Amino acid sequence: MSLKHGLLGLLNYGSMTGYELDKAFKDSLNFFWQAQTSQIYRELNAMEKLGWLTSEVIFQTNKPNKKQYSITPVGRSELKNWLNKDIPDNEFQIRSVFLMKLFFSGERSFDESVIMLKNYKNNCMDAMASLYGTNSLIELYQPYVDKTHKAVYWKLTADFGKSYFKMCLDWADRTIKTLEESL
Amino acid sequence: MSLKHGLLGLLNYGSMTGYELDKAFKDSLNFFWQAQTSQIYRELNAMEKLGWLTSEVIFQTNKPNKKQYSITPVGRSELKNWLNKDIPDNEFQIRSVFLMKLFFSGERSFDESVIMLKNYKNNCMDAMASLYGTNSLIELYQPYVDKTHKAVYWKLTADFGKSYFKMCLDWADRTIKTLEESL
């Protein structure tokens, strides 16, 4: 149940509509968690039923009406609880279609494997580039987060990403060499 | 649809029962893909309906009967097809409850964050240790894989894991230091 808690964490910074949450989510948590817009709306409904949120309809002229969600005390204590609960071991596991394909690459040609690895490198480079762009996002959102030092944690997650993709690129280079030498 | 293809890949090495597949899966693919036993049985049924597999009941005395699955030509071509199909971009994304908690760690104390990071390090060390154990598994399974060089790809995926967990440990050390200095 992490998507719910991610939304809870964002609403803890301030009340927002589903639409705004969707954008905030995609600007911040998206690098380590993904969610479809439709899923966000569904979860917000469920969370309201759980009593974690309340909603208020805001009428607008010239624009569609909107529904603003606010975190409740119950929601806030749920967030703290979740934060301090141990993460189960299986949450640390890797899930990678890419590695699964590599595992079975004995079933195809050397060239096809190398093409996949080169595509992989391109993906990593793109992901890394977008992480270097988060610095400006962090500054953009900083005023909305009450205590400034909280942004430190955002930066730490971004650092993880940078280290991760760098490691992937290095590994891919070594792997391509290993394959070339095994010919 | 990667679990189906993982099972297909294993059955491509030789016919097996659900029970044997479950064990082979957990000995090999488990580091980058996870599946419950019940899910494996369910998927085998679905794959048979798709015509990717055939099954044959083997009667046994003193032991429960078993059902052996064999890959069909359709299944084999599905496997090759899947291997050479491009991996969609979203398959490269990270999903990490751990990073989500770190992101929101401004909501809790410094000590609690550090405890989480130390737990994380322990998890990484365990995972790394179990990867160093795969070498013997690779040798164990090698006779079952027709062409010996296929084990190269298994080793490459294990190398990824080792690099990954090493990177995680280094990052966690740096992160703990950063947090200590920010006090």
Add this chain to the structure above:
DNA sequence: TGGGTCATGTAACCTGTTACATGATTAG
């Protein structure tokens, strides 16, 4: 006599994905 191995599942549930629907306003 208790726990591990062998062997196969069902049912309910939760989460995530894909496709679709609507419709006004505003900036280039």
Add this chain to the structure above:
DNA sequence: CTAATCATGTAACAGGTTACATGACCCA
């Protein structure tokens, strides 16, 4: 005129998780 932004969803499906069920054999 056309694309983006604002704003909220529903429905169907796919995939993964959890809990439960059964029962014999074998070894310590």
